[in-house]
Amino acid sequence: MEESSANYVEAVENSQSNHGWQKVVYHKRQRKSKPENSTSGDTIRANGDKAGNVFRSVEQHAEERRKRVVEAQKASLQAEFLAKPAAAAAAGTSDEDSDAENSHPNGATAAEEKKMKQKKAKKPKVTVAEAASKIDPSNLSAFLVDISGSYQNAPDIQLMRFADYYARAFSAVSSSQFPWTKMFKESPVSKIVDVPLNSIAEDVYKTSVDWIGHIPIDALSDFVLWGLDSIIADLVAHQGTAKGSKKSTQQPSSKAQVAIFLVLAMVLRRKPDALFNLLQTLKTSSKYQGQDKLPVLVWVIAQACQGDIAVGMALWVQILLPLAVGKSSNPHSRDLALQLLERILSSPKAKPVLLNGAVRKGERLVPPAALDLLMQATFPSSSARIKATERFESVYPFLKELALAGSPGSKAMKQVAMQIFPMSFSAISKNNPELSGEAAGIFIWCLSQNSECYKHWEKVYLEQIDRSVVVLTKLSEEWKQHSTRLAPLENMRLTLKNLRLKNEQALNDAESGADRIGLIKDADKLCKALLARLTSRGGCVKTSLLITLAVGVAVYAVASTNPDSWDWEKLSVLFGSPQSI
Known part of the structure; x- marks a missing residue:
């Protein structure tokens, strides 16, 4: 009762304070709209999100995704504009004309205006030669002086500005006027070597290469690698288009293609070492491997040959020879490689120049490993002969001479002999008489250059008795020819005596098989005959004295x-x- 009375008194007081009015409250609606109270003000909901921040992470991801899309579109538009500035400018002009024509002050309809509109005349196609003829040598010279002063300490920027000059000069040339991929694929090497330099005036070329001569070699090597990468990228893009790839690949503009080939050719002809310095990169990077890259490699090496034939030969041996005779070789790759080699050797001064420069920067133009490849390609088994074999046979004698060139008995030649010795001995095979005869001849040459080779022969004599028989037979049949090279013959006399002692010990060995005993007996007969010739030669010398x-x-x-x-x-x-x- 006391609680009821208290409530009644409170209600009367409230009524009096509100002057008899009461506020109607819908408790259910109030519960829905009233926010939950929290002591910290950041009540955590059951799903882990704070109050009022449920969609914040979703909105942030959406905003970041939108920014990426916008940036990608912007980059794509910039690239497209850079690739086709002429097309973009033409499109802008067309839009302006269209806007002007769509305003019909005389009330003519769009259909009537379209009928009255005449077809636009097609722009004439500009060839590489026509664009090249418009290059002013004096303007080019002034430009080169300007960039040399403005970027004196930045040769890489100078080279890019130099390339950009030619890119602008050939901006009107379309890709149809320079179909280099088709040209390189279908044309012989003699037709592509001078492309596109054959379109440039002599004074323009001279101005350019004279300026290139003052650029440091390191900067030129970096520029050559950039240019080669650009050409390879364009080649890959064309291959993707030819195969019907759905993946859109941006291709360099036609003006960039012409300019890159042109500037790259001038750099390589003026400073071939810029390419030689990239030898290891070209040999090891997968980017430059594969038969599809071969025409491009042939072209760049051909440019280097024009500047220094020794550099060109070294690059041919190190890069193209393995592609021509390796496991992945095919008739097309062999033909391209041999075309360039035949072109190099066709020059009247090529052979004496190469022989005088057989060693370059401590490296031989034709190292022992390359000689082995050449020997295998030139002397295959009778069943493995191909069309290219005859072409290898025609160039092999000089390449062999180049591989063995040097001062007889010198320290350098002794090292070469020790490198070639095991390779030549391993190449001797009873299944290929021609290859065995050639390898045995090189083996004997090693004996004439380094007396240490005799000792190595004695160590492997019995282990490789079949190969030793081939060498002894070669010596016996061609003694007059080899005896003069092997003089003085004291080392040969001592070695033959030691070999006979080994034969005697092996024949007394009960574990030797019948075939092995037969080979040892044949070898011993040859050793005895050669010793007799050496003795008779000594008697002849005494008689003549x-x-x-x-x-x-x-x-x-x-x-x-x-x-x-x-x-x-x-x-x-x-x-x-x-x-x-």
Whole structure:
């Protein structure tokens, strides 16, 4: 009762304070709209999001995604504009004309206006030669002076500005006027070597290469690598289009293609070492591997050949030879590589120049490993001969001479002999007589250059008795030819004696098989015959010396009328005593 009375009194007081009015409250609606109270003000909901921030992460991801899309579109538009500035400008002009034509002050309809509109005349196609003819040498010279002063300490920027000059000069040339991929694929090497330099005036070319000559070699190498990468990227883009790839690949503009080829050719002809310095990169990077890259590599090496034939030969041996004779080679790759080699050797001064520069910067133009590849390609088995074999046979003699060129007996040649020795010995095979004969001849050459090769032969003699028999047979059949190269013959005499001792020990070995015993007996017969020739050669030398002494004495007797006045001591000193012989 007391609680009811208290409530009644409170209600009366409230009524009096509100002057008899009461506020109607819908408790259910109030509960829905009233926010939940929290002591911290950041009540955590069951799903882990704070109050009022449920969609914040979603909105942030959406905003970031939108920014990326906008940036990608912007970059695409910029690239498209850079690639086709002429098309973009033409499109802008067309839009303006269209807007002007769509305003019809006389009330003519769009259909009537379209009928009255005449077709626009097509722009004439500009060839590479026509664009090249418009290059002013004096303007080019002034431009080069300007960039050399403005970017004195930045040769890489100078080169890019230089390339940009030619890019603007050929901006009107369309890709149809320079279909380089088709040209390189279908044309012989002789037709593509001078493309596109054959369109440039001589004074323009001279101005350019003279300026290139002052650029540091490191900057030129970086520029060559950039240019080569651009050409490879364009090649890959064309291949993707030809195969019907759905993936859109941006291709360089036609003006960039012409300019890159042109500037790259001038750099390589003026400074071939810019490409030679990239040799290891070209050999090891997968970007430049594959038969599809071969025409491009042939073209760049051909440019280097025009500047330095020795650099061109070194690049051919190191890059193109493995592609021509390797496991992945095919008739097309062999033909391209041989075309360039034949072009190099066709120059009248090529062979003497290459022989004089057989060693370049401590490296041989034709190293031992390359000689082995050439020997295998030139002397295949009778069943493995191909069309290119005859072409290898025609160039092999000079390449072999180049591989073995040097001062006989010098320290450098001794090292070369030690490198070639095991390769030549391993190439001897009973299944290929021609290859075995050639390899045995090179083996004997190694003996003539380094006496250490005799010792190595003795170590492997019995292990490789079949190959040793081939070498001994070669020596026996061509003794007159090889004996002069092997002189003095003391090392050969000692080695043959040691080989005979090894034969005797092996024949007494009960574990030797019948075939092996037969080979050892054949080798021993050859050793014995060669030792007999060496002995007879010594006797012939003594006989010739005695005859020379007798003739000398006779001449002296005729010249002197009084034999008693002869000075026998002087004669003995002059001709030597018989005992000393």
